[in-house]
Amino acid sequence: xxxxxxxxxxxxxxxxxxxxxxxxxxxxxxxxxxxxxxxxxxxxxxxxxxxxxxxxxxxxxxxxxxxxxxxxxxxxxxxxxxxxxxxx
Numbered sequence: 001x002x003x004x005x006x007x008x009x010x011x012x013x014x015x016x017x018x019x020x021x022x023x024x025x026x027x028x029x030x031x032x033x034x035x036x037x038x039x040x041x042x043x044x045x046x047x048x049x050x051x052x053x054x055x056x057x058x059x060x061x062x063x064x065x066x067x068x069x070x071x072x073x074x075x076x077x078x079x080x081x082x083x084x085x086x087x088x
Contacts, residue, residue: 004035004067011078012040015070017063034059035066037074 004015020032037056056077058069
């Protein structure tokens with residue numbers, strides 16, 4: 001089972017997975033899964049929910065792989081945000 005929620009550097013990273021639409025021109029039926037990650041900043045009050053860029057969506061042959069790819073990309077986005085804040 002894939003873990004689709006985690007806290008990373010003060011941000012909650014979540015991924016949702018669904019069946020991806022098959023291309024219209026495809027003759028073969030392939031089961032594809034699309035995972036979309038979101039980042040929520042954790043704080044004492046309400047966190048501010050941020051949708052990550054569209055590139056954080058990943059599709060794969062299995063739900064587990066799609067989720068892992070989306071979460072990994074979300075952690076990379078957080079790392080870049082952390083580096084930007086530190087360099088200010």
